[in-house]
Amino acid sequence: MVCRSRPCAGDAVSFGIFALACRRITMQPVRHALVACALLLATTVAAALLLIETAVARTADRIALAGPSLVVSRVDAGGWAAMPVSAADVIARIPGVRSSAARVWGVLPGPPTLTIIADPALGGASGEIICGRGVPGAMAGAAFSIRALDGAELPARVRSLLDEETDTLAYDVAYAPAPLASRALLLDSDHATDIAVESVRPEEDDALVRDLAAGLGYPVRVVTRAQMRGVWQTRAGMRGTLRLMALTPALLTVLLLAAALAMGGSESRRDAGKLKLAGWQTRDVAWLFALQSMSICTASVGLGLVVAYVLVIPLGAGPLLGPLFGWTTSTPHLILDAGGAVQVLLLVGGIMMVPILGASLLPAWRAARIDPADLLEAP
Amino acid sequence: MVRAERLILDVKDGTAQRRLIDDVSFELSVGEAALLFGESGAGKSTLLSILACLRRPTSGQVVANGEPVSRFVAEHRDRWRRSVGYMHQRLHLFEELDALENVLIPALPLRSGVREYQARARSLLESLDVAASSGTPVGRMSGGERQRIAVARALLVRPPILLLDEPTAHQDDARCERILAAIDEARHRGAAVMIAAHDPRVQAWPGIAKVLRIENGRLIAAGSAANLRDWVPERHAHDSGT
Helix, strand or coil: CCCCCCECCCCCCCHHHHHHHHHHHHHCHHHHHHHHHHHHHHHHHHHHHHHHHHHHHHHHHHHHHHCCCEEEEEEECCEEECEECCHHHHHHCCCCEEEEEEECEEEECCCCCEEEEECHHHCCCCCEEEECCCCCCCCCCCEEEEECCCCCEEEEEEEEECCHHHHHHHCCEEEECHHHHHHHCCCCCCEECEEEEEECCHHHHHHHHHHHHHHCCCCEEEEEHHHHHHHHHCCHHHHHHHHHHHHHHHHHHHHHHHHHHHHCHHHHHHHHHHHHHCCCCHHHHHHHHHHHHHHHHHHHHHHHHHHHHHHHCCCCCHHHHHHHHCCCCCCCCCCCCCCCHHHHHHHHHHHHHHHHHHHHHHHHHHHHHCCHHHHHCCC | CEEEEEEEEEEEECCEEEEEEEEEEEEECCCCEEEEECCCCCCHHHHHHHHCCCCCCCEEEEEECCEEHHHCCHHHHHHHHHHEEEECCCCCCCCCCEHHHHHHHHHCCECCCHHHHHHHHHHHHHHCCCCCCCCCEHHHCCHHHHHHHHHHHHHCCCCCEEEEECCCCCCCHHHHHHHHHHHHHHHHCCCEEEEECCCHHHHCCCCEEEEEEEECCEEEEEEEHHHHHHHCHHHHHHHHHC
């Protein structure tokens, strides 16, 4: 007396179970659509925030690595002071220094606030500047007025605007001829803001600090690349807060959904009993419930992750920066480093899916522990 | 062959113990149909649920093909239950699914023969006078239709053991005959059939070879179909008169 029908071999799940899982979703479309929307939103918000945080941190690291090995600036009793351009030649002769260059740059309070950087390639007296896209009123070919630190209006003409790929570095920056930049910053033509130094061996930067300090005849402050990166590291506390901001609502959402699934378990237990009555094994029942919840979960969480990725990496987080940071004017198109995105997406995906999967398997797990007759009589 | 050996089922009723099945033993052979009858609450459905391994007996055992299936661990009992076509008195259909979907439920975990089962499900529904392709959820169907769907579901995978709890209770004579014909076909294929029923039409069905009478959980009589007339004379007298 052997039944002719054979169950699935091994761990294979039959298409019929998957078909029933899909059918059960369509049986309660509103309920499942709400669950899917909640998961989609929670995933998008959590993943986007974490992606921004990770991408900004990695981009900052990349920028720090692209900067000079050391920056030497003069200080006196009042703080920062301009330093003679000739200091670059003095520094260049110090052993361990590969090259040095005087830099003229500074922030003009405006309005509008403008970061001005001297660019020798722009020629001496052309009066032409190149602006980032975030400089208010700057249009290619148009006249532009720079308000110097003493309030004087300095006439200039915008040669061109930088394209959006430079937004991360130069959104509100104006590159100007050195004389114009020096005038705006009230620097003499033979003085610079600081000296950028490239060392021969980056690992000896710390040792070079003492030589640089001793090589000039006035007090200086020397900042190494490692120290610049350290500034970002000190913002770890803020990053932790952002992570918490991102994950708390997502966790709450997913736990509420999981709790709702677990509390609605009597219906699922009865269904498990009906299925066992019809010859299903616990494994088949578990597959059904898992496939049902995973179909919704995978679709909504997967879509949420894709939306978050597209918003943050290809779109440069632009649509999110206004609501997140309160920027009401045009927002920069950040060129963010996508490295680490996979870990973030896996983390968020796991956090969203594991509790839902667990809650959906609970009825099957309970069903395995009690007689099917008791399942059918579940209240 | 299925054999019940000294089955006892005790359940807790508050602080007290209540005996639902009391020392029941019988045997059911291949291709044999047995009628289980008794008053409401006598323990018929409970006995069927023990035979289907939906419930474990407190003591005694159910033996099928020489194996003590009721003593199997849950996973093996689940696997054995594939050999049982069970129609519960409460039907336990999926209300939102239609007739065809409900009948196909036992076949869904099976990896092969999908089309064969679909064809068989349609054929069974047709033979039991249920529209297979209506798409109407069974929750909106009549009690009689739902009952026939449950019978079709129990028959779908051609199980070697059929346990049917009141399969004809809500049927008119024509449809009752259809159900009994479908059961008879299964019996002729070699299925051991046990039907719990009050329905005199089932009691009068010539396919019944064995009759078991249960009262207060005890099997008080077992015999051939001919004995039935002696046990329920008033009903047969009534049937003869109508």
